[in-house]
Amino acid sequence: MSWCHYLPEKKKKKKKKKKKKKKKKRKKKRKKKRSKKKRKKKKKKRKKKRSKKKRKKKRSKKKRKKKKKKRKKKRSKKKRKKKKKRKKKRKKKRKKKRSKKKRKKKKKRKKKRKKKRSKKKRKKKSKKKRKKKKKRKKRKKKKKRKKRKKKKKRKKKRKKKKKRSEKKRKKRKRKKKKNRNMENRKKKNSKKKKKRKKRRKKKKRKRKKKRKKKRRSKKRKRKKKRSKKKRKKKRKRKKRKNKIRKRKNRKKKKKKKKKKKKKKKKKKKKKKKKKKKRKNKKLEEDLEQRIIFKSSKLFTILYTTMTR
Incomplete structure (x- = not known):
């Protein structure tokens, strides 16, 4: 292990990116008059470039362009290359054949020239030549x-x-x-x-x-309606009750007015207490009697069942 890994790591400084200045585009002005020298120079340059693709047969530029377009539409690059090779081979063969024929013709002409020619023969020959030409x-x-x-x-x-x-x-x-x-x-x-x-x-x-x-x-x-109805009913009941109560109260007041002279208030209170006591006593007696009656009934039922 090296001792370097114990040292603290150095922080890398970030490089500041330089902003590129945008160049202003200038509109190119086309010149109306062009010099002939410049044109010739351009033509020479083109010829140098196209030296490999030269052909002996001269054709117009328009025709060449049209044919090229047609080929591009119809055929692929591979097919075109193959065809070019074939054409070159054919041309070579033709040239060879033509060259041989030309040599033979030249030899014959030389021999004929050496011989002496008469005027008659010349005339005949001229006629023949004309016919041949035709x-x-x-x-x-x-x-x-x-x-x-x-x-x-x-x-x-x-x-x-x-x-x-x-x-x-x-x-x-x-x-x-x-x-x-x-x-x-x-x-x-x-x-x-x-x-x-x-x-x-x-x-x-x-x-x-x-x-x-x-x-x-x-x-x-519905609830609201019901509640309204209920309220109405309640009110009506209350009204009735209030009316009845008021009547009773009126009657009582009349009675009180008559009896005020004879009786005192203290004696009235005592009488009310006595009435309550009597009522309680009566209830107790009734309960006792009921219990006894029920017990006697039960006894009789038990007795009868036992004796049977």
Whole structure:
């Protein structure tokens, strides 16, 4: 073990980030007049870059661009590479064949020139040459026509293929769209169902709450009505009782007024006490008699049962 781990760890200092200044974008002004020298320089640069991809046959730029676009749409990069290789091979073969033929023709011409030529022969030869030229021209025209026809046919075929491919592509697109739409609809429907369920549940709860409230309110109203009725009844009873009591009191007062002269207040109190005592005595006697009666009855029942 090293002694370093006993030492306290040093805190690392945080580096401050520098804020980048935003550069103001300047609008580029296009020059109307361009110099010819600059154009030539640019052309030379392009030629250097495209030196590998040069072809002997000269074509217009527009045609090249159109063909390139078509190839991009139709074929992949691999196919294009393969085709280029094939074309190069064919060209080499053709060149070789042509070179051989040219050599042979040159040799023949040299031999003919060495021989002496007469005027008649020259005339005949000139006629023959003219005829040959005419024939060649005719052949060339025929060939050109054939080539044109072939080109037209190819164009038609390409157009047809294009149309078919476009139709197929459109069909695929539609199918994909339909499938997507179906999936999206399913998802939407599932979401809608969930939402509906939630809404229904909410509505149910609200209804329940409303019903409960209504019931409570009805109950309260009933209670209130009942309580009101009860109060009314109570009041009526009280009124009646009060009326009766008042009548009695009036009668009593009248009696009292008559008897006030004869009797005193003290004697009245004594009489009331006596009445209470008498009542209590009577109750006690009645109870004793009832107990005795019940005991005698029980005795008789027991006796009869025993004797039997």
